[in-house]
Amino acid sequence: MYKIIVPYRDRESHLRMFADNAIPFFEETGREYKIIVVEQADGKPFNLGKLTNIGFDLYRSIDGGFKPEDSFVFQPVDCIPYDAHYDAPRGGIAKLASHYSTPRDPDDALAGILSRRTEWAPRASQVVQGEPRPHGVPYFYKAFSVDPVAYKRVNGFNNDCWGWGGEDNEFFIRLSMFNIKTVHRLCLYDMLDHELASLEFHNKNLNKANELLRHCDIYQSGLNTLQYSVKEQTGRFGIETYVCEV
Numbered sequence: 001m002y003k004i005i006v007p008y009r010d011r012e013s014h015l016r017m018f019a020d021n022a023i024p025f026f027e028e029t030g031r032e033y034k035i036i037v038v039e040q041a042d043g044k045p046f047n048l049g050k051l052t053n054i055g056f057d058l059y060r061s062i063d064g065g066f067k068p069e070d071s072f073v074f075q076p077v078d079c080i081p082y083d084a085h086y087d088a089p090r091g092g093i094a095k096l097a098s099h100y101s102t103p104r105d106p107d108d109a110l111a112g113i114l115s116r117r118t119e120w121a122p123r124a125s126q127v128v129q130g131e132p133r134p135h136g137v138p139y140f141y142k143a144f145s146v147d148p149v150a151y152k153r154v155n156g157f158n159n160d161c162w163g164w165g166g167e168d169n170e171f172f173i174r175l176s177m178f179n180i181k182t183v184h185r186l187c188l189y190d191m192l193d194h195e196l197a198s199l200e201f202h203n204k205n206l207n208k209a210n211e212l213l214r215h216c217d218i219y220q221s222g223l224n225t226l227q228y229s230v231k232e233q234t235g236r237f238g239i240e241t242y243v244c245e246v
Contacts, residue, residue: 002026002033002086002145003066004073005055006239007048009040014077014192019237021080021190029086034063035075037241041231045201049157049167050246053226056148056156058242066148077192079142084187088145092181095141141168142189150180155222158208166205173212 004026008015015037026033036058038051052074059066066072071088075081088094154174161167175182212218219225232243 001067001070002029002031002073003059003070003148004033004035004075005052005059006035006037006075006077007040007051007055008037008077008241009042009046011077012236015239016237017192018077018080019239022075023238025081025084031086035239036062037077037236037239039236039241039243041243041245044246045162046164047159047162047246048164049161049171050159050226050228051244053156053159053223054228054242054244054246056151057223057226057228059148070148071145072148072151073143073145075143079189079191081143082188082190084143084189085185086143086145088147088150089181089183091147091150092183093144093146093150093175094183094185096143096145096185096187097141142187142191150175150178152223153178154180155218155224156226158212158221159226160221161201161205161208163201163205165202166209169206170209170212173209174218177216177218 006015006018023035026035036055038055038058040046040051055074056072059072071086073086073088084096086094086096154171154177157167158170161170172182229245230242231245234241234243
């Protein structure tokens with residue numbers, strides 16, 4: 001089963017497009033799936049890593065928790081899957097990369113709000129879905145799918161990376177510390193356009209990654225120190241939503 005977490009705040013138009021387009025995609029995969037939105041209440045800078053940890057923690061008690069065949073999926077709200085394979089390797093993680101190259105008819109309902117970076121033609125580097133790409137895999141991923149055992153083993157994300165950027169650097173250092181298998185997959189996403197985030201906290205978060213490299217202590221911050229409260233459970237555009245104070 002795909003257990004999908006969408007970290008979210010203040011992007012209602014994106015969430016609506018995600019619900020309208022991603023839900024049909026997951027229906028077509030033929031796999032069982034569940035999507036939850038973890039919405040951060042206002043008051044603090046956005047915290048992507050902590051919201052991901054909260055989603056994982058919530059899934060541990062929803063529908064009987066995780067099963068061995070489940071994949072825990074981190075899915076940005078502004079990346080709508082067009083051609084993606086979400087099965088996580090057992091004991092490891094799949095980084096799902098994108099070339100922003102989904103070809104679409106300009107009259108398509110999505111076309112008007114896609115990123116300016118989107119190109120209207122497929123690239124020669126696209127490969128058959130599910131096949132490994134031997135070289136040149138883009139460093140930046142758009143989503144990831146991870147075995148729940150592996151996510152728990154690295155203690156999830158650091159809870160203290162506020163604002164945009166750097167939390168993923170720290171997370172992948174955690175994976176490397178345990179030699180957890182990482183598979184790169186070339187997948188296609190429609191990238192929704194949005195204003196660029198502030199870099200105010202970026203260097204501070206990168207410093208946390210460097211600190212982890214020096215001290216190798218994944219237990220200073222993560223699933224074991226996670227604190228939050230669910231303020232409201234509701235539904236946004238048909239998706240189960242948990243509004244959380246972080």
